[in-house]
Structures are given as C-alpha cells and as structure tokens.
Amino acid sequence: MSTAKTASGAEKALRTGPSSWMVAPALAFFLIFAIVPLILAAVLSFTKWDGINPPAWTGLGNWTRTLSDPVTFQSLWLSFKVIIVSWLVQTPLSLLVGVFTAGRQRYRAVLAALYFLPLILSSAAIGIAFKSLLDPNFGLSKAFGIPALAQDWLGNPELVFYVVVFVIAWQFVPFHSLLYQAGTRQIPASFYEAAELDGASRVQQFVHITLPQLRYTIVTSSTLMVVGSLTYFDVVYILTQGGPGYATRLLPLDMYLTGFASSDMGDASVLAMLLVVIGLLLAVGLTKLTGFSRMTSQQEGA
C-alpha cells in the first residue's frame, strides 16, 4: 500500500517535473535583496532620512520638492542625452568591430583578443586610468605635442559630456561587438556564397545580407545599451563626480550624491523610483516596439 502510494507520488512528481522547491533559494535571495529593496525605495521616498537617525514620515514633500528641482530635470535631460548619443556612437562601432572580428583571418583573431581587453578592467580602473590620461597638464595633453589634444578634457563643461560618452563607449563597445561577432558567425556561409556568385560587392553583401540577418542582434544590443545607459554610475563618478558644476550629473549619480553626499535619502529615493520607472518603461517599450520576445522565441526554436 505504502509503496503503491509513493510510486504514484513519484509518478506524479516525474510528470510535473522537479519539485518547485528547487527554485526556492534563488527566489528567496532575489525577493529579499532585489524586490524588497525596490518596495522599500518607494516607502523611503515618503520619509525624511539622513542615513543615520531613523526615517521619519513626511508624506509627499520629497516628491513635490524633487520633481520641481531644476537639478532633477538637468539630470534627467543629461541621462536621455547620454542614452541617445551613446547609442549613436556605440551601435555603428560595435556593429563594424563585431562583423570585422567575425572574420576567420588569423590577424583578426589576434586583434579580437586585444579588443576585448577593456572587458576585464573594472570601472574603477577605467575611471582612474582615463582621469590620469586626460589630465590637462600630463598624459595625452603632453604626449604628442599637439595643441588640440592639450585640453582640460574633464574640466571643460562643453567637452566633458562627450569625453564621458567616449569613455563609456571605450568600456562597453567591446561587449556589444562580442554580441555582433556571435550574431555574424550565425549567418549561413551559403548566403554569402550565393551573393558572391551573383557578383554582389562587399558593401552590397554587408547591406543586403549582414545587416538584415543581424536585426535581432541589433535589437538585443540596443535594448541592453539603452537600459544600461540609464545606470552608468561608477566610471562617471570616478571621472568627474558629476562635475564640473552639474555638467555630468546623470540620474544615478544625482541619486547617489543626493543620498550619500547630501544625506538626503528621502529625495534620493524619489530619484531611485524615477530610475526604476524609466528603466521599466524603456525596457517594456523597446520590447514591444522591436519584438524582443519574438527573438527569444525564435531562439527557442533554434
């Protein structure tokens, strides 16, 4: 009797698959240290808290103050500008580098190994290295004796935005070119052979085969890039601390500085909520717009 019962129990377990408890540890970690903090951020946005004494309820005060603060709008505007300019800079570069390294020539394999080196450097390392390299008195300014290179790269409010975009591109293009390299290598060789027979030029092959075949990779990479752009923090923090003035105070940096430098955790939590909402809207919007889910389902079929 008891054996029959366990047998049928086991049978059922096998039909329905492994025990749901197997997801429990991962789910617990994620709930406690990612979902609960998200909810808590919403709660803290209605409190006054200096980070040391207990938070005190203040109602909507933080929201009205933060949402009418010009610094918030400056940060939002800068973050949008970074998203757009970064995408315009990084996508063509990543695409070209990715397609280039997808080639099987030996010299390209060697170059690829070097191209990916920035991936292993920490943001702290990258920030510190570029800060030193871009110093107005040393580094790049002095190396070539070219006056155009002797700029106060990080101190000039006109320039600093583009310098930050460049350093971010330096850090992240290797990752995105990896995506494009993998995508390009998935394109069947027969497509190119057929085009070759038809006498298609290299540019024609790129435009009519490579680009359309990479459309899902473009979608994936762009989605990651746009959502990722919203969260650039460490490199910018080390390079400029948001300055000069407010010239590079992106939204995440504004949140950090408001919270931990000005000890205003309530206002910072409002900014955190803005980050979450914008991030989710961007992700959902891009998914709907571009059919990211179609891509994943296509992958499942592969």
Added chain:
Amino acid sequence: MATTLQERRRAVSAAERGRAGRGRRVRPNYLAGLGGFVWLAIIIVPIYYIVITSVGQQSDFYTGNPLLPSSNPTLDSYQAVLDNDFFLYLANSLVVTVASVVVTVGISLMAAYAIVRSRARVVRLTFSLFLLGLAIPLQATIIPLYYMIGQAHLYDTLLALILPSIAFAIPITVLILVNFIRDIPGELFESMRVDGASHWRMFLSLIIPLSRPAIATVTLYNALNVWNGFLFPLVLTQSPDKRVLPLALWTFQGQFTINVPAILAAVVLSTLPIFVLYVLGRRQLVAGLTAGFGK
C-alpha cells in the same frame, strides 16, 4: 553518457567547421584592416599608458613624455602598492567573489533545472520575475539596501557585499543556464526516469555534468562582475580592513594623489587575477557574455 557527451562535442565542432567555411572567401579587405588597426590604437593606447606609466619612475612622470617607455624602468611603484595592504584587499576581493559566485551558480543551477523541467505555476512566475529583474536598474536599490544592511547589523562586513551581489547575479545566470539546459535532449531524462532515478539524482548526474560549459561560462561572467563591482563596496563598507580592490583603487587615488605610477600599478595589480582568468578561459567567457543575450 560519455559517448553522448562526445557526440555532442563532435556535433558542435562540426557545426563550427561549417560556419568557418566563410574563412575560405579570401580577398583581402584593406579598408576593414585599416579600420581594425585604428580601433586597436584607440583600445590599446589607454592600456599601454597604464602599463608603461606603472613601471616608470615617479620623478620622471611630470617631466618625461608619458607615452614613451622610461629610460630606467622600475618596479618600485608595485612595491609601494604591495606594501600598502594590497594582499588584504586581494583577500577580501577573493572572499567576496568566491562566496558570491559559488552560491549564485549553485542556486541558479537548481532554479534553471526546475524552470526547464517543471510545469508548476510558481516556477513559471519565478522565471518571469527573473526576466523582469533584467530590466530593473538595480542601482536604484542601493539606498534601501543600505537601510536593510544597517538594520541587519551587517554594515561594513564582507557579507554585506556578498548577499546583494548574489541576488543581482541571479537573473542573468538563470537565463544563461536555462538556455543551455533546454538543449539537453529530453530522451536523456526519459531514460534516467525509466531507471527510476529521482530528480535530485538527475540533477547531480545529468544536469551538472552536461552543463559544465555553461557553468564555466556563468562562473567566469559573475566572477568578473563581482570582482569589478564598485557601488556596493562604496556604499556598504567603510573600514580599510573590509576594503575590496576596486574601492582600494579609489582610495589609493586619494592617498597617492601625486604618485601616478603607484596608482596605475595598483590598477595593473588589481586586474592581474582577472587577466589570468581571461587568458585561461577566454572562450568560455566570450561564450558566456553572448549566451544570455541571444545569438
């Protein structure tokens, strides 16, 4: 089992050969080559600058050309960094990275197995939640995390870094592993089921051995992220004896302000362990970086 593995490998390498067929099409593309070397210069100059400066004399830094090798290279800067508790920071980074990665990969593997093989509603929902987690800018949780870690009396401990690192690594790790485990043929599970194997048995003797490449991938990927993490250490720790390497770099910069070679020597030393991993496991790392995000 061994034969299946070999068959899989053969199939994979055959597929790779098929794709490699493109390499035969040789008509040198000079323009692409030229562009390739320009890009190389952009990537390499900063790295070259880091290395060349770190072995230069401190006194030469302000007078010489920063991009030319020093006439009398020295390892003094490295010595200075090593004498400044470098090994303590290294040990902290190792503890945080190893603990985070081992737990992340272990529990994500269990979750991924359940997600692929189970039809239970709660499992489906969990997977959807993880996918959603990929879209949330996790920096936004730093203030509440600071609050929670303080309430739990974990502020300024290594555990304060490990716990959220695990949570934030779970979504992408699960996604990569799910994509991989989905490709394990269902017949393998069937045949083990016929032999009366339990789900734990399948997990241990089927999932783990067959997923080894994916496990290597997520291990390297997460190790890289945790090792290089900056925001958590910046916010959740304070005392020098709890410092991890990226934060140590940041404080070195304040401490050695005018000793640029020492700061850059610290950059080199902090990257060295990951560089070794990169040299040894570049293939897995590269596979991992792309596996989670489609093909």
